[in-house]
Amino acid sequence: MKLLVTGGAGFIGSAVVRRAIADGHSVVNLDALTYAACLDNVASVADSPAYAFEHVDIRDRAALDRVFAAHDPDAVMHLAAESHVDRSIDGPGTFVETNVMGTFHMLEAARAYWTRAGRPEAFRFHHISTDEVFGSLPADPAVQFTETTPYDPRSPYSASKASSDHLVRAWAETYGLPVVLTNCSNNYGPFHFPEKLVPVIILNALAGKPLPIYGDGSNVRDWLYVEDHAEALLLVVQQGAVGRSYNIGGENERSNLKLVQTLCAILDDKRPKQGGSYADQITFVTDRPGHDARYAIDPSRIREELGWRPSVTVEEGLARTVQWYLDNEDWWRALQSRDGVGKRLGTG
Structure with missing residues (x-):
């Protein structure tokens, strides 16, 4: 299968690219190379004859048409997006332009290509989204997001992703474009850009800096290892039912405080500091505006229909993640000078 992967130089996208090549697929990696992208993420497959790179912005319709015509993909895996909630609070316009208008242009380019090709039944447009479109859950562990949970986005980021989900469904209903959708929980793992919680905690701990936790640390997330997610995404694009959405969760709910304490304990074991624990650096900071209390995914559908967990x-x-950061200092040090990294964003 030849896959057109948008955002393939980013965190999740690069995991998909690496896994797809390993599984024997051909990949066209389309990426605008904005601040959070890094071609080092795909360096291990860059010389593969099954890999091609296109430096293209998903808002550039003419460039998208050229890429479709040049590569004739069997499926699109659309991951390109602005994804940092804090940045969306400070600059929502970029999120609307990329996540909403970019998805619109991707859909139109894919539809034009699919139509010219005779509307092949095997073609797929796989839109990758987030559980944040569903809003916030109560503390009750019996309550989880399902594929039928009403949308209730609370941040500019989640609202822009919800908008893109709606566009994808509308293109399926109106034009018959064969789509599949997935909504995932919080990802973590190797190559995670150093502005998100897990890498921030690891790198601040190693630097002797405060470990910032929003509010009282009680916000709960379901944590999904990125390589597990990549496996699930490739399964959905090949075997998912047309028009169907699948929630992909890690079945690993943890409060932010518990997660940070776990990271500190791992670091205490792998690289002990002189005197005390890394947990001594934990600092509680003013909460983020509109901070959702809890996310949790019910992954029953993908488990029962596609056999994945x-x-x-x-x-x-x-x-594994801590060890990867300890072993790959050159990778993360090169990113620390990028715009906004290491600064508190999204204070409203």
Whole structure:
């Protein structure tokens, strides 16, 4: 299968690219190379004859048409997006332009290509989204997001992703474009750009800096190891039912405080500091505006219909992630000078 992967130089997209090549697929990686992208993320497959790179912005319709015509993909895996909630609070316009208008242009380019090709039944447009479109859950562990949970986005980021989800469904209903959708929980793992919680905690701990936790740390997230997610996404694009959406979760709910404490314990074991624990650096900071209390995914549909479930526990995944950052200092140091990294964003 030849896959056109948008955002393939980003965190999740690069995991998909690496896994797809390993699984024997051909990949066209389309990426605008904005601040959070890094071609080092796909360096391990860059010389493969099954890999091609296109430096293209998803808002550039003419460039998209050229890419479709040049490569004739069997499926699109659309991951390109602005994804940092804090940045969306400070600059929502970029999120609307990329996540909404960019998805619109991707859909139109894909539809034009699919129509010219005779509307092949095997073609797929796989839109990758987030559980944040569903809003916030109560503390009750019996309550989880399902594929039928009403949308209730609370941040500019989640609102822009909800908008893009609606566009994809509308193109399926109106034009018959064969789509599949997925909504995932919080990802973590190797190559995670150093502005998100897990890498911020690891790198601040190593630097002797405060470990910032919003509010009282009680906000709960379901944590999904990125390589598990990549496996699930490739399964959905090949075997998912047309028009169907699938929630992909890690089955690993943890409060932010518990997650940070776990990271500190792993670091205490792998690289002990002189005197005390890394947990001594934990600092509680003013909460983010509109901070959702809890996310949790019910992954029953993908488990029952496609036979997938996560293979990595959060403790195992965090240990792998910490070790990866310890072993790849050159990678993350090169990114620390990029715009906004290491600064508090999204204060409203």
